[in-house]
Amino acid sequence: MTSFALVGFGFRARTLLRVAAGLPGLTCVGAVVRSPRELPVPAFASLAEVAADFVVTAVPRAANPAVIEEAVARGLPVLAETPPAPDVAGLRALWAAAGDSVQVAEQYLLMPAHAARLAAVRSGIIGTPTQVQVSSTQQYHAVSLMRGFLGAGFGPATVRASRTTAPLVDPLDRGGWTGQAEPVAATTTIATIDFGDGKSGLYDFTDNQTRNQLRFRRLLVRGTHGELRDDEIVHLAGPEAIAVSPIRRRQSGHDLDLNGFDTETFTLGRDVLHRNPFPGRRWNDDEIATATILTRMADWVRGAGPAPYPLAEAAQDQLIALAIERAADRDETVTTTGEAWG
Template identity: 75%
Template sequence: MTSRTSFAFVGFGFRARTIWRLAAELPDVTCVGAVVRTPRELPLPRFASLADCLASARPDFLVTALPASANAEILVEAVAHGVPVLSETPPAPDLAGLRRLWSAVGAAGLVQVAEQYLLLPAHAARLAAVRSGIIGTPTQVQVSSTQLYHAVSLIRGLLDAGHAPATVRATRTVAPLVDPLNRAGWTDDPVPRPASTTIATLDFGGGRSGLYDFTDNQTRNQLRFRRILVRGSHGELRDDEITHLPAPRTVLRSPLVRRQIGHDLDLNGFHTETISLGTEVLYRNPYPQHRWNDDEIATATLLQATAAWVRGAGPPPYPLAEGAQDHLVALAIEEAADTDRTVTTSTEDWSGPARTGSKG
């Protein structure tokens, strides 16, 4: 019989509702309530304070779904009670907040960060391909897809940059763009409005670099392509295709192929089944019984990984040190763009010598 691990939310907004819905479909996690201080109707038990929740529901871990300005305070309180936490991104609003948070809770090792982008099926497959060595040593990652710390997580993870200091240069421009979709759905607004684009270069040293390119609402605006490029010593990955050198005088282009069932007369479901490279399966969907999109798959994967970690049955999914480093670099991107000056990140207390070259 599958052991079930319980959790409770602190805060209950858009993101928490998604996690709550997914958790109801998972065999090894159960949600026991949410801490929401302002009385309102919820689809689960409500607690007015964290202390009330811990005393009454006794969750095995917490999931925070709060603005960055309020998140750190709850993390400190939870760790004081000895309760593991999966924290919203970013874990604190600014560098001073990150430093205070790490000083207060870093040594406890009880905080993970809800950074799911490397768990999205397409990104997980790309990461597996890069780590297979097919393009040699990765030297540059370019991301035009999602914002700040999420993009930094992709760059650092695919590049294996660890906590190496980053020298950041950035520019910001504004141009008109139609915005047909947002979090609420179709806007039905055909009028182009000013949209800001930030482009930054990140130099991690040792020949490793990144390029960040993000336009306002690009995560949801389907009028902007999502682009990812990983350059290596022996080839290059571009979105879902790889050029590489498998033998002397032999350059091949190999596609990453997603098997999406449910089309035409493939009636065995409607979901992503695998992502493969030639005869090798790089990614296999762990939830084939569900019609989940990529973000839902990644979020469920992260939630289950957190539960396994809490039970002592798995590694920490994304430690606070990694989430703090992502936001440290993201803050440097914003500062460089705002000031038109080069910014170099410092070595922080969460970045020990073992972390400067690899996240492993």
Template identity: 70%
Template sequence: MTGKTSFALIGFGWRAEAFWRLSTVLPDVSCVGAVVRSPRSLPVPDFGSLADCLTSVRPDFLVTALPRVANPEVVTDAVARGVPVLTETPPAPDLTGLRRLWDAVGGSGLVQVAEQYLLMPAHAARLAAVRSGIIGTPTQVQVSSTHQYHAVSLIRHLLDAGHAQAVVRATRTVALLLDPQTRQGWTDDPVPKPATTTLATLDFGHGRSGLYDFTDNQSRNQLRFRRILVRGSHGELRDDEIVHLPAPRTILRSSLVRRQTGHDLDLAGFDTETISLGSRVLYRNPYPGLRWNDDEIATATMLQAMAAWVRGEGAPPYPLADGAQDHLIALAVEEAADTDRTVTTTSEPWAATP
């Protein structure tokens, strides 16, 4: 590879700023501009339209970080101009929007989705452990950690459910909960407020099922544990522990161990090095020394994977068909909870995509 693979941002909010900030450190990716609605002070050149951006800086691909209602039109415009797109989640607001977007760009092969959760170190290690066969065939995944399409992505891939239809049942309950932190930081609010918990079961058939459990702001509310359980035919994974049967009449419990530097007299500085299972390294941080948190590591990994794919040097990081399927099931969860009825997802055109 010679030079850097360039990208331009569409929008420059909180998420877009993260892509730009990480790109300033990556050796093979550079952000060359941003398309924003009104001129303002940005660390990169700003443009009033996609056409102006493409004419002026000619990026190799685009990263859209827009409200879900506005996103499909921009993605469609970019694809019509022949530019690859990494679209933020979800790619469209609703099922009608997903169908229209797929009709417009699904056959182009130019659109990827910035679904980064499977690239987070802990989840990547869990996925590697499950795919190693240590718990046999995965049959059920329970996720209580993140919301909607992110949780569905974890469930689908840990089950290897592909684009299978899902029968969804859901319910909601409301209870008091302190909310000490938001994206803006500490709230310093001592009064518990009503918080909604959504519980849903997802039946993918052939003995595969999922449990979705999410409480308002759980992604940032540290008063709720993040929990993940993967049940298999020969054992199960619970968070960072595995129970399995390695030999007849032998039940073992093994742990996923994160090697975190910077504690006590480890003077290397605070950083993630590896996550291992026994003597096997399941995950190795590709950015040693940068002291990034897990979400930063995952986002940078996605950005580099997109750049490698655009160069023809790597696999597609997360195709639109997967992002659409995640949101299709997430919408079914909301519909089932809203109506108190069982919802079966439809088989959509993207389900035929390998």
């Protein structure tokens, strides 16, 4: 049995606890909280009271670095919620203090649909990927998708960005249906990122787009021999032959399929790109991704698997995300520099 403790107990911590409860071999021993309150797990006043195989930080971004550093100083491996630090100075200080002792719960590349798309791209069907366009999620999450699909490393990146504001109805947020019927001002940030070596990204995000279902989520991966657009791939099938191949999601529970509602597989023709590693749980895509990173963290601390998402990768994601915000705020081109974690 591998044990972990939560630090903080907000929205994300509740999700982590709910998912962990469905994972055999993993148990939450409690949560470190600043003020006494009724929790579904034992409460600790400080990290000094924690005895666990690792800790998961789920605190506001401004508080995250100090919590991570204290845990590392106490010899506790850390799975940190995103982002690991709120600014560049914080990223540098955190890397100097914690380094390879920290993993980050960056889950987007582990979501079933993205994992299937990544497998398709890595199969070589579109050749060498050269550009990724993301319009679905914000900041470091979007950068993680770009870097993951491109295989972009830690070199300098040049960012140009702009913002516009327009009215938009916002019917859903983290709490569910808002009851809102009238448009409110929503800001869209559009940025281009030049990763070097012919690799680039396009970032397009509107306020609350992650949850606002009035905006499509879009992912485009362009390669030397074709491109992936969401769940469809155009590619060379042979000499003088261009084909369009769909990625199919097998979702049980529809119509007369009585197996219950669940994600089963993603396929491309005869090839299985992704198989749900947690069948029967009836989890949504975010829960599947969260379960995957918790499982991989447990394997890593036992020495039974590779690092799930090292701090170096998450720090680079956040570095570029901060450059996007700065470029948009100041209407200037921003180029990141090589950092110690690269």
